[in-house]
Amino acid sequence: MSLQRLTALFWSRKKSQVADFTPPNPAVEFPHPDNALLFTRLKADAIPGIPGVMGGYGTRTHPELTSILYGLVADPAVRRSHAFGRPVLATPAGLVFAYAGGTHSVFLRLREDKLDAARADGGRFDPTYGTDWIEFRLGGRVGSASDWQGAMRHWANISYQDGRAIS
DSSP: OOHHHHHHHHHHHHHHHHHTOOOOOHHHHSOOGGGHHHHHHHHTTOOBOOTTSGGGBOOOBOHHHHHHHHTSOOOTTSEEEEETTEEEEEOTTSOEEEEEEBTTEEEEEOOGGGHHHHHHTTOEEOGGGOTTEEEEETTOOTTSOSOHHHHHHHHHHHHHHHHHHHO
């Protein structure tokens, strides 16, 4: 068989597998009702990817950021997975309390009464992310805590504990 025929055969099979693939809905894995607004926002930017990789969606997060996110909370009960191509952390009951996006952003779900303190530690509040989410950037931001990793870990654990109380 010629190289051209082999190449054509390979691409035709790959194309049909991808064309027929419908990525799973993360709400099945994470059915908590408080995830609905987040999933609506993430889905608007999602593109189908490869079955079994990043939850079946194209990645929207730098690979090194995934391991940083997954290392923020040490509790083995934390669920580590993907939703619409983004790595997420969720409580055992399925409430997503953290996710990562882009090349340097980690987003944490925090109660309104904690947003000001988190901002003082380097968090950035932007209501377009939702009124209960705050962004922490790798490397911190100008004027923020010099220990940005410690601050991010601290607020991720608070987010997790608050999420467990909601669940």
